[in-house]
Amino acid sequence: MSLPDLLQHKADPWTTRRAKVNCAALRVLVVDDDEHAALAVATYLSAETLDSRAAFGGLEAVDASRVWEPHIILMDLTMPHLDGYHATHALRQDTSGRDTVIIAHTALDETEVRRHEIAAGDFDAYLRKGRSPAQLIALLRFFGA
Structure with a gap:
C-alpha cells in the first residue's frame, strides 16, 4: 500500500496486519545493509519516542526479530546474503x-x-526511501493505531 493511500485510509490488500499496541510503545526494527542509513533512521525514530533498533542485513533481521519481537519492521529489499x-x-x-x-x-x-x-504476499506496505521523516512517522502511526 502506498503512503498516500494509507493516509487517506483506502482499502488495499497490503493492509492486513496492524500492531496491537499504543504508538508510543511501538518497537520498530530498521533493516538495511547500509549501516549508516539504518542507524540514522533508528536514531530518528528513537528521538520521536519510538523504541527502535537497527539490523544490518536480512540474516541479522531474522535473528533480531526472533529475540526482540518488534511490532513493525522497515525492511530494505536489496541486501547481500539474504x-x-x-x-x-x-x-x-x-x-x-x-x-x-x-x-x-x-x-x-x-x-x-x-x-x-x-x-509472496508478505509485505504490509511500501515506503520509498527518501520520503520525508514526517511521512515515515505517519506511516508508523497508521500501523500502530
Whole structure:
C-alpha cells in the first residue's frame, strides 16, 4: 500500500496486519545493509519516542526479530546474503513474525516491489526511501493505531 493511500485510509490488500499496541510503545526494527542509513533512521525514530533498533542485513533481521519481537519492521529489499524478500518470507514462516507489520523500505520502484509481492504476499506496505521523516512517522502511526 502506498503512503498516500494509507493516509487517506483506502482499502488495499497490503493492509492486513496492524500492531496491537499504543504508538508510543511501538518497537520498530530498521533493516538495511547500509549501516549508516539504518542507524540514522533508528536514531530518528528513537528521538520521536519510538523504541527502535537497527539490523544490518536480512540474516541479522531474522535473528533480531526472533529475540526482540518488534511490532513493525522497515525492511530494505536489496541486501547481500539474504535479501529483504527472503528475510520477510522467513519471518512470515516463523510464528514470531506472522503478525509483525513489515514495510518494504526501499529505493526500488513500487511496481517492482508489487511484482514480487503478488507471488509472496508478505509485505504490509511500501515506503520509498527518501520520503520525508514526517511521512515515515505517519506511516508508523497508521500501523500502530
